[in-house]
Amino acid sequence: MRMIKILLILATSIFLLISNGFARDLTFIDGLLNPAKLQGSGRFNWWGFHIYDASFYRAGTPSSPEFALDIRYQKSFSGVSIANSSAEEMKKMGVPDAQVTQWGKELAKVFPNIESGQTLTAVYVPKQGTIFYHDGKRIAQIPGIEFSKAFFGIWLDPKTSVPKLRSELLGQGCPPPLLNEAC
16 A cells, blocks of 8 residues: 555656646746736647647737737648648638738748747737737737738737637627727
8 A cells, every 4th residue: 555655646746747848837927928828728630630739829918919829730730831820811801912921021031931839929018019929938029000900910800810818818808999999
């Protein structure tokens, strides 16, 4: 009986050590949103494949304009393919072709290749625009409210091609003021 207790304690200790090793450091989001509150999260599947998990964070109050979208990829993708997919989704929502082309090129320069388990995070801060992070390290900033509306609209606009994920991200809360949608 004593041996079983020892094994149980050992197994529990190993589990706790392993699970802490996989804990994500989101202090960079918390520092920008001061504090960050998870509003909702969901999973994006395409043709039955688990592509990524997304989490939507808001600043202290629901009316705060700052927010973040954190995407943890479950498949590997080139930065160019992520940029092209982003531009295509913006185009589907009505962004003019010339603007989509310009932003697509800009994103292709910004987005790194992503391996399974890595994250891309986009944080919206008024007067600064969209700040991008790769695994918690700042990689770029794209100014402008129109870019931010189009980029975050991929997931949060009512015209999104992923309405179920949008619903999961928004949870019981409202979209951010950036999208000018009444709640």
